[in-house]
Amino acid sequence: MTTERTYRLGVMLGDGIGPEIVPASVRVLDAALAAAGAGPVDWHELPLGASAIEEHGSAIPAATLAALTRLDGWLLGPHDSAAYPEPFRSQLNPSGAIRKHFDLYANIRPARGFEGGKAIAPDTDLVIARENTEGFYADRNTYAGTGEYMPTPDVAVCMGIFTRPAVERIARTAFELAMRRRRKLTIVHKANVLQLSSGLFKKVCLEVGQAYPEVAVDDFHIDAMTVHLLRRAADFDVLVAENMFGDILSDMTGELAGSLGIAPSINASDDRCMAQAAHGSAPGIAGKGLANPIAMILSSGMLLDWLGTRHGDERLTAAATRVEDGVRAAVRGGVGTRDLGGTASTAEFTDAVVAQITTRA
Structure with a gap:
């Protein structure tokens, strides 16, 4: 059964390459949802990580946790908690705090080789x-x-x-x-x-x-x-x-x-789900346009699939399929970031995925 529900999803950019790969994932999800005939997502950006420490005095502000309670799911960028100043470095990292707060008991991590990749x-x-x-x-x-x-x-x-x-x-x-x-x-x-x-x-x-x-x-x-x-x-x-x-x-x-750069995951409970790439924040390449967004994009697609399965929404499960198909088609077509042996920037790879999704609509 397909519903007409509008989904409210949180976006936490995180640290390092997070502000590059998370917006890339939002772009891809919006394209896939449109191609599948689903309504637009109501996105809510929330503070988390080093920037939240500077602005709110906490890596995971209480207001962020409260806002997440009102959402259907969220995207979490990687964080670099090892670089936080004390006392934040010694505290439970933001991802762990969210998992514990919402009892996200299932960490689901698929691994599927890419045609044209380096598996x-x-x-x-x-x-x-x-x-x-x-x-x-x-x-x-x-x-x-x-x-x-x-x-x-x-x-x-x-x-x-x-x-x-x-x-x-x-x-x-x-x-x-x-x-x-x-x-x-x-x-x-x-x-x-x-x-x-x-x-x-x-x-x-x-x-x-x-x-x-x-x-x-x-x-x-x-x-x-x-x-x-x-x-x-x-x-x-x-x-x-x-x-x-x-x-x-x-x-x-x-x-x-292939690599951890393409390894997606979700953390889920019975009624909440968080998309989170399996890799870290890669501070050494942050801001250079070199980050591989595949893991975060595929994690976000997994979130759509989880929501679609839970709510019986065929539009979302169809959009999730389009996300993965678009990524795989881009890699198969020879577009890849440097870690995959290619020359594409983060933005260029994202453009290629969106183009694949749009042309297949």
Whole structure:
């Protein structure tokens, strides 16, 4: 069912190359929405990052968080929190603060090779569903603090947390993804050594899988999984993993598909979604027009797909398809930024994508 809903989306430019790649993504989304016959998005730019520290005294102002609550989703540019002055550098970074505030428990990271790109394994076409709130990432495991502490200067302790509700919901997300794709799901774990914690993750995923008999399920230890991906990435469809395993594997699969510069992702809950490229802010090339906007553009397209699926809006899912098709057509046609072996600037690559979307309308 197609609705006539007008979507309100937030835009946070972030730091480094963010002010270049995020507006590029907005341009592409507007073009794709128009080509799909969807109404224009109501965009809301909000302060975040180094500029927000200067103007508002916070990297993630309270007014920004309040405004995000009233929106359907948002685009988040990369941030350079390591360069923030204290005390902001030691605080939870803006992305982490937003994820925790809105309980964005699912980090979805696809990896698909580009024809005409620089993929190590060009036939890669998979998605990693990464649990985003606990696992071995200490900064996401506690209500207050980071879950990492030092009883003495020579002892460091880090908590790894696994709970049934958190595993159940990421498992359901992964199985629903598999149902929309090739109906294959792989559980990544280390239950042979971490029998209780990682063992619970594997057990609960298998239990959730009983409600999806159409999906073929297998599982691999994390160390073996890296080898299988290197040797036969094309055999895998959807992978579900705890936080740290999912982070490591998604960086690896991004490189297999081409580079982190083309690796998109979304962070989502049941009712909120944030588009965020998997890469960093690349301050060394900021402002030079050299940044590759592909990851941010594709992340933004994933946001459209998430919204379209959630609201039953075929216009948005069609627009999301146009975003990816336009990017791939541009790369296939030989247009690429320097990291892809091309000569196009950020703006020139964006122009090429918009042209592909417009001519295919």
